Amino acid sequence: MAFMPGLQRLLRHTPLLPSHHDSIRLASTLTSPKLFVSGLSRLTTDEKLKEAFSSFGQLVEVITDRASGRSKGFAFVTYTSIEEAEKAREGMNAKFLDGWVIFVDPAKPREPRPPQHSRPQPSESGFTINKTVGWCG
Numbered sequence: 001m002a003f004m005p006g007l008q009r010l011l012r013h014t015p016l017l018p019s020h021h022d023s024i025r026l027a028s029t030l031t032s033p034k035l036f037v038s039g040l041s042r043l044t045t046d047e048k049l050k051e052a053f054s055s056f057g058q059l060v061e062v063i064t065d066r067a068s069g070r071s072k073g074f075a076f077v078t079y080t081s082i083e084e085a086e087k088a089r090e091g092m093n094a095k096f097l098d099g100w101v102i103f104v105d106p107a108k109p110r111e112p113r114p115p116q117h118s119r120p121q122p123s124e125s126g127f128t129i130n131k132t133v134g135w136c137g
Contacts, residue, residue: 033060033085034078034107040071041098052097053077057084076107 037049049062049071056079063076079085093104 030082030086030089030106032107032109033080033082034076035085035089036074036105036107037077037092037102038074038105039100039102040073040075041100042070042073044071044075044098044100048098049075049077053088053092056088056091057081077104 040049044064046062046064049064050059053059053062058080060078060080061076062078064071077085077088079088089104089106092102094101096102
């Protein structure tokens with residue numbers, strides 16, 4: 001136990017800087033006011049999302065499933081400024097919404113999709129290949 005006095009001396013003379021660690025954690029990595037919200041319950045509606053996120057700033061849009069108006073486990077929330085989005089991210093990340101823990105992260109830019117063929121291409125034999133999977137009746 002000869003190292004204990006040295007350890008105690010080191011701890012006494014080493015300043016603890018919680019603000020330094022907080023500044024690293026709170027450093028903004030947002031480049032856009034759009035947030036990706038994951039971990040949502042299927043019961044979460046647009047209105048519930050707007051209610052939960054509107055206290056952090058002015059919402060521009062909330063995007064969920066177009067057909068049902070409910071989430072598919074994720075959504076996008078867009079604010080008018082990056083500062084508002086950062087406040088929402090800090091305030092809502094790892095919080096409960098509709099009984100589920102949600103996660104709020106910066107939204108990534110949409111990656112370009114390869115162009116889709118508008119009609120099937122004929123094979124070398126001249127026949128069109130039907131790639132439909134299912135039962136023939």
